[in-house]
Amino acid sequence: MASPAATVPxxxxxxxxxxxxxxMLGLEANPLAERLVAGNGGTVVAPELHIWRLSSGAAQRLIPRLRALGAIRYAEPDRPVLRQS
Structure with a gap:
């Protein structure tokens, strides 16, 4: 079964x-969007893929603006990975 595609919430x-x-935010290659995310405490996780990690509160405030800019590909919670021993 395929995983559901990530979307913009x-x-x-x-x-x-x-x-x-x-x-986690997947951005388009957009310098303005990247400055907005960085200026709100975001950390780039994969520069070549334009993937950022941002506090969820800041993400909730920025996602509508990033959508209006056409600069966001997806956003999803950064879920912890539980390792089984």
Missing amino acids: VGRELAELSRFGYT
């Missing part, structure tokens, strides 16, 4: 990001 999904401490 709106409405309830956007509000639910607050359940997680951090959100």
